Amino acid sequence: MTAQHWTDLLVLGAGPAGASAALAAAEHGMDVVLLDEAADAGGQVFRAPPKSFVVANGKRIDPDFHIGASLRDRLAASRVRKVFERRVWFVAPGFKVSTFGPEGLEFWTAKSVVVASGTYERVVPMPGWTLPGVIGLGAATILLKSQQALPGETTVVAGCGPLVAAVAVGILKAGGKVGAVIDAASPGDWARALPSMAVRPDLLLRGLGWVGRIRLAGVPLLFRHAVVEVRGGDSVTEIMARPVDNQWRPRWDVPARAFQCDALAIGHGLVPAVELTRLLGAEHEFAAERGGWVPKVDEDCRTSEPCLYAAGDCTGISGAAPALLQGRLAGLTAALDDDRMAPEAFAQETSALRRKLQRARTFGAASARLMTPSPGLLDTVTPDTVVCRCEDVTRREIEAAFEAGAADLNQVKAWTRCGMGPCQGRMCGDTAAALAALRLGGREAVGPWTARTPIRPVPMETLIGEYDYEDIPKPAPARR
Amino acid sequence: MEIRVDGRRISAFAGESLAVALAAEGILHLRASPQAGTPRGMFCMMGVCQECVIRVDGRAVNACQEPVRDGMTVISGTLK
Ligand SMILES: Cc1cc2nc3c(=O)[nH]c(=O)nc-3n(C[C@H](O)[C@H](O)[C@H](O)COP(=O)(O)OP(=O)(O)OC[C@H]3O[C@@H](n4cnc5c(N)ncnc54)[C@H](O)[C@@H]3O)c2cc1C
Ligand code: FES
Numbered sequence: 001m002t003a004q005h006w007t008d009l010l011v012l013g014a015g016p017a018g019a020s021a022a023l024a025a026a027e028h029g030m031d032v033v034l035l036d037e038a039a040d041a042g043g044q045v046f047r048a049p050p051k052s053f054v055v056a057n058g059k060r061i062d063p064d065f066h067i068g069a070s071l072r073d074r075l076a077a078s079r080v081r082k083v084f085e086r087r088v089w090f091v092a093p094g095f096k097v098s099t100f101g102p103e104g105l106e107f108w109t110a111k112s113v114v115v116a117s118g119t120y121e122r123v124v125p126m127p128g129w130t131l132p133g134v135i136g137l138g139a140a141t142i143l144l145k146s147q148q149a150l151p152g153e154t155t156v157v158a159g160c161g162p163l164v165a166a167v168a169v170g171i172l173k174a175g176g177k178v179g180a181v182i183d184a185a186s187p188g189d190w191a192r193a194l195p196s197m198a199v200r201p202d203l204l205l206r207g208l209g210w211v212g213r214i215r216l217a218g219v220p221l222l223f224r225h226a227v228v229e230v231r232g233g234d235s236v237t238e239i240m241a242r243p244v245d246n247q248w249r250p251r252w253d254v255p256a257r258a259f260q261c262d263a264l265a266i267g268h269g270l271v272p273a274v275e276l277t278r279l280l281g282a283e284h285e286f287a288a289e290r291g292g293w294v295p296k297v298d299e300d301c302r303t304s305e306p307c308l309y310a311a312g313d314c315t316g317i318s319g320a321a322p323a324l325l326q327g328r329l330a331g332l333t334a335a336l337d338d339d340r341m342a343p344e345a346f347a348q349e350t351s352a353l354r355r356k357l358q359r360a361r362t363f364g365a366a367s368a369r370l371m372t373p374s375p376g377l378l379d380t381v382t383p384d385t386v387v388c389r390c391e392d393v394t395r396r397e398i399e400a401a402f403e404a405g406a407a408d409l410n411q412v413k414a415w416t417r418c419g420m421g422p423c424q425g426r427m428c429g430d431t432a433a434a435l436a437a438l439r440l441g442g443r444e445a446v447g448p449w450t451a452r453t454p455i456r457p458v459p460m461e462t463l464i465g466e467y468d469y470e471d472i473p474k475p476a477p478a479r480r
Numbered sequence: 481m482e483i484r485v486d487g488r489r490i491s492a493f494a495g496e497s498l499a500v501a502l503a504a505e506g507i508l509h510l511r512a513s514p515q516a517g518t519p520r521g522m523f524c525m526m527g528v529c530q531e532c533v534i535r536v537d538g539r540a541v542n543a544c545q546e547p548v549r550d551g552m553t554v555i556s557g558t559l560k
Binding site for chain 1: 493494495496497500503504508509510513514515516518519520521522523524525526527528529530531533545547
């Protein structure tokens, strides 16, 4: 037997955007199901600690701790049906969704859908980045905030954007050791972002406090540098850093500096998770400064597909504060379009919301720009560097496919198996597309990575249960 | 709470991620890469990269997403 569920509105993703959307639509009488693969609502920024953990003073490790806790309290008090530990692995137009989780395979049908799937981390590869001990910057925030654990005894923190300083300070506050902080941006890049960041003096001060704290701890702070190699046998023991030029190209003519460490937390911004909106047929556009391909949405969060809405960082990197506001807007729009709200009430309720969103976005856009890597950083991907972690495909093999006549990314994929592994290209897709863009004349020419089901790997034993063939949704034809 | 990893007993906190419990014991090598067989460990912590796939009580799971349960039996580094 497979469970079949029906609802007015399915919200995919229970981060700040999805949780706010669900709350808003439920306030106006919609039956709402909020799905997430995590054990509780909160998403990446407000991720809940395991239920068995007693967090004595959440605010000490994470100033945003209470925002997540209050979001979860409001959800608990609401009529939203909260369905967690469910991985969405299949979606189709007409709004059919399948999940797997503790109840096995389940199917969901809805009149409307809000996609709030958030982001993935981008890590621009370098030799040795597959060694155990190397983790993403976002992964490090999850370790610190949710798991109350350190990445290692001595961690080097590197990459670009606000998460670099945030993670370094998080480690110091938790009593850990930071071997070095290596930022590809220059102090000048940060200074240019300051005017837009001044709309949130609280966050600006927090950021300045971070830098002070890193210096105070005596941690080497290298601006305009990049990690060019990770060394070690079975795990990381040392990293090499070099200065970069104004395009972030490593300067091979300057001697590299070595730093001993047993962990490297590294990240180069975030990429919107758009496979759900792609598979549901929404139109997308490329916006480098917002993280990559994003669904086109109108000012009320409607996508190009009727009754399909999108909100939060999956519509372009902007951060937690805008995600909370934009999610609410999406939930209200879904209620309006379902005749649960009068247009006048909608206009009234959203006018203040839009003003706040505008302000929050100014800050979000500035930090998103700081997260966007300059193209020269691709030079850290040497010919022998593994680009596709799942299939061990190197840059040399990808370039060879182009030399042999591959005309687009899908041909490169077919010839090299780059992106064909179980992560479905989520870890290598952006790098492969950036390499292709060098040859094909830009990311628009390369096009987005093809979205395919299963969106998450489904364990075979889940599929080989007591299901008939008819129960299993057939993958939609691949879209470009 | 205790779990068994590769025949060894290690202690862990209830509910913490298996990947974190293993890292605390210095076990970083969770799977081997499918083609070259090189060691891999947790990378994304969000259930996406699949580098942390490990055998728990006979099932293949993402160590980063798997809460530790008393008595679970774990075999590391064998899956691809
Ligand atoms: C690993 C990571 C760590 C981050 N840490 C920070 C931080 O410390 N501070 C900060 O300011 N910003 C951080 N960010 C940036 C963050 O993305 C945004 O600031 C904010 O969380 C955006 O909210 P959102 O609701 O749009 O998305 P998210 O918070 O990312 O929420 C999306 C939700 O969708 C769920 N989801 C996605 N796909 C599926 C699926 N197929 N099936 C089931 N559920 C699914 C996810 O589990 C998640 O809960 C981090 C990003 C990442 C990727
Ligand atoms: S660490 Fe990436 S899936 Fe577990």
